[in-house]
Amino acid sequence: xxxxxxxxxxxxxxxxxxxxxxxxxxxxxxxxxxxxxxxxxxxxxxxxxxxxxxxxxxxxxxxxxxxxxxxxxxxxxxxxxxxxxxxxxxxxxxxxxxxxxxxxxxxxxxxxxxxxxxxxxxxxxxxxxxxxxxxxxxxxxxxxxxxxxxxxxxxxxxxxxxxxxxxxxxxxxxxxxxxxxxxxxxxxxxxxxxxxxxxxxxxxxxxxxxxxxxxxxxxxxxxxxxxxxxxxxxxxxxxxxxxxxxxxxxxxxxxxxxxxxxxxxxxxxxxxxxxxxxxxxxxxxxxxxxxxxxxxxxxxxxxxx
Amino acid sequence: xxxxxxxxxxxxxxxxxxxxxxxxxxxxxxxxxxxxxxxxxxxxxxxxxxxxxxxxxxxxxxxxxxxxxxxxxxxxxxxxxxxxxxxxxxxxxxxxxxxxxxxxxxxxxxxxxxxxxxxxxxxxxxxxxxxxxxxxxxxxxxxxxxxxxxxxxxxxxxxxxxxxxxxxxxxxxxxxxxxxxxxxxxxxxxxxxxxxxxxxxxxxxxxxxxxxxxxxxxxxxxxxxxxxxxxxxxxxxxxxxxxxxxxxxxxxxxxxxxxxxxxxxxx
Numbered sequence: 426x427x428x429x430x431x432x433x434x435x436x437x438x439x440x441x442x443x444x445x446x447x448x449x450x451x452x453x454x455x456x457x458x459x460x461x462x463x464x465x466x467x468x469x470x471x472x473x474x475x476x477x478x479x480x481x482x483x484x485x486x487x488x489x490x491x492x493x494x495x496x497x498x499x500x501x502x503x504x505x506x507x508x509x510x511x512x513x514x515x516x517x518x519x520x521x522x523x524x525x526x527x528x529x530x531x532x533x534x535x536x537x538x539x540x541x542x543x544x545x546x547x548x549x550x551x552x553x554x555x556x557x558x559x560x561x562x563x564x565x566x567x568x569x570x571x572x573x574x575x576x577x578x579x580x581x582x583x584x585x586x587x588x589x590x591x592x593x594x595x596x597x598x599x600x601x602x603x604x605x606x607x608x609x610x611x612x613x614x615x616x617x618x619x620x621x622x623x624x625x626x627x628x629x630x631x632x633x634x635x636x637x638x639x640x641x642x643x644x645x646x647x648x649x650x651x652x653x654x655x656x657x658x659x660x661x662x663x664x665x666x667x668x669x670x671x672x673x674x675x676x677x678x679x680x681x682x683x684x685x686x687x688x689x690x691x692x693x694x695x696x697x698x699x700x701x702x703x704x705x706x707x708x709x710x711x712x713x714x715x716x717x718x719x720x721x722x723x724x725x726x727x728x729x730x
Numbered sequence: 731x732x733x734x735x736x737x738x739x740x741x742x743x744x745x746x747x748x749x750x751x752x753x754x755x756x757x758x759x760x761x762x763x764x765x766x767x768x769x770x771x772x773x774x775x776x777x778x779x780x781x782x783x784x785x786x787x788x789x790x791x792x793x794x795x796x797x798x799x800x801x802x803x804x805x806x807x808x809x810x811x812x813x814x815x816x817x818x819x820x821x822x823x824x825x826x827x828x829x830x831x832x833x834x835x836x837x838x839x840x841x842x843x844x845x846x847x848x849x850x851x852x853x854x855x856x857x858x859x860x861x862x863x864x865x866x867x868x869x870x871x872x873x874x875x876x877x878x879x880x881x882x883x884x885x886x887x888x889x890x891x892x893x894x895x896x897x898x899x900x901x902x903x904x905x906x907x908x909x910x911x912x913x914x915x916x917x918x919x920x921x922x923x924x925x926x927x928x929x930x931x932x933x934x935x936x937x938x939x940x941x942x943x944x945x946x947x948x949x950x951x952x953x954x955x956x957x958x959x960x961x962x963x964x965x966x967x968x969x970x971x972x973x974x975x976x977x978x979x980x981x982x983x984x985x986x987x988x989x990x991x992x993x994x995x996x997x
Contacts, residue, residue: 482993
């Protein structure tokens with residue numbers, strides 16, 4: 426029996442495969458396809474304090490081994506989430522992360538303060554890649570000071586562990602990760618999507634109504650992996666690896682690079698059972714490699730010459 | 731809705747770039763309703779990455795048919811598959827056409843309007859409507875004669891079809907909406923179901939409003955997942971608040987025509 430569980434210090438995951446925010450709805454959408462108890466955890470779609478409509482279509486464009494999206498974080502808001510969704514999620518035996526958004530630092534704090542009052546949530550993931558109205562639409566994830574400021578504020582209020590989700594659209598992701606750690610984040614998850622663009626050559630129009638969107642999928646995996654490797658060298662808190670993971674082997678790369686858990690995103694769209702398949706493939710990999718504990722893979726990349 | 735990773739193509743036909751595949755998938759076929767769709771994985775590799783949504787064209791015991799035009803990368807790859815190939819599909823997905831009870835449909839005149847590949851879901855619908863006693867007339871439009879490959883299939887199944895072509899190469903010379911509008915002068919219809927290009931649907935909706943005929947439209951959309959997780963395919967729908975974006979895959983793909991707000995940029 427291979428031990429796939431991982432100890433994050435603040436939480437123990439039954440296995441290290443988590444479904445990523447924005448690709449897993451509120452979790453319930455996947456109930457017809459998989460047993461949610463089988464996965465390490467899932468992160469529900471980003472929640473603001475109020476419901477939001479999201480962007481006009483087209484919201485998606487397919488690119489070489491990738492997907493560009495500008496969905497615009499639509500959602501039902503924190504109140505309806507706790508009334509309509511959370512009661513249905515409590516029956517699942519898996520780790521529930523709620524992804525928290527805000528147009529201002531105060532909104533992040535408002536959402537976390539509100540959610541603190543409800544049982545059944547295990548941790549928060551802070552989506553600091555949402556545009557901030559007080560920072561002229563810039564998102565806090567783009568510089569260390571703004572990241573520090575929002576993480577610090579939320580950490581003071583939160584009664585639950587905090588995972589800060591980092592944007593790759595920065596010059597030096599390591600210093601942002603260090604800021605999140607200094608501000609008290611319990612873990613960092615990386616990476617969110619890469620700012621990108623696609624143009625229809627017939628109409629000469631951007632393929633996405635928002636003009637630009639975030640690129641995800643296998644196309645980003647090597648860059649995401651490099652960032653996870655760099656960050657894992659320079660922080661002591663757990664790192665969750667995200668970026669184009671489609672198979673167990675992809676996930677293994679992230680563990681070897683130093684990730685303690687992985688988040689599976691775009692793969693959920695192509696195969697709603699992607700998380701479960703990846704867990705099976707991880708088990709098979711450990712079996713063939715003669716590894717008893719998956720934790721032994723973490724950071725085990727051999728860079729010796 | 732379920733995943734069937736081992737559905738199997740049992741028959742294929744094609745007319746130019748239009749294709750008809752029969753797919754054996756007991757779990758999906760037994761649950762399918764007219765207007766619902768399936769998501770097909772067209773490549774086992776990473777490109778094209780996303781599944782393709784295709785409406786269910788017909789259902790016969792354990793078999794579902796799809797009818798599609800090879801118009802892009804995904805459908806071109808799909809069109810290359812052959813009999814006995816296995817297919818990874820999800821379905822049946824979405825909310826299909828509302829089928830009222832026999833008491834509501836018996837002896838009612840129902841118009842089915844299909845433009846080009848938009849004819850796909852209307853065969854399954856026509857058969858179900860006829861079983862419930864409705865009188866079905868299909869209006870089938872295309873740019874040219876070769877865009878109407880299914881006209882004989884409807885006729886063989888005893889369903890009356892009126893055809894139109896934009897270039898006049900077959901049937902009525904003009905848009906299918908003009909053909910339908912002329913027909914409403916002679917005959918009164920109780921209901922309209924339609925699928926096709928947005929301009930055709932918008933015009934059909936106007937005719938329905940003028941003549942006070944309720945209508946339902948099946949919309950085509952690019953989709954990320956097909957089951958409500960990605961929020962990528964949205965349609966603007968009238969709501970208490972004025973309007974809202976609804977997921978085409980989950981709340982649709984069939985919507986009541988009077989609730990759809992058409993977007994100018996999509997014309």
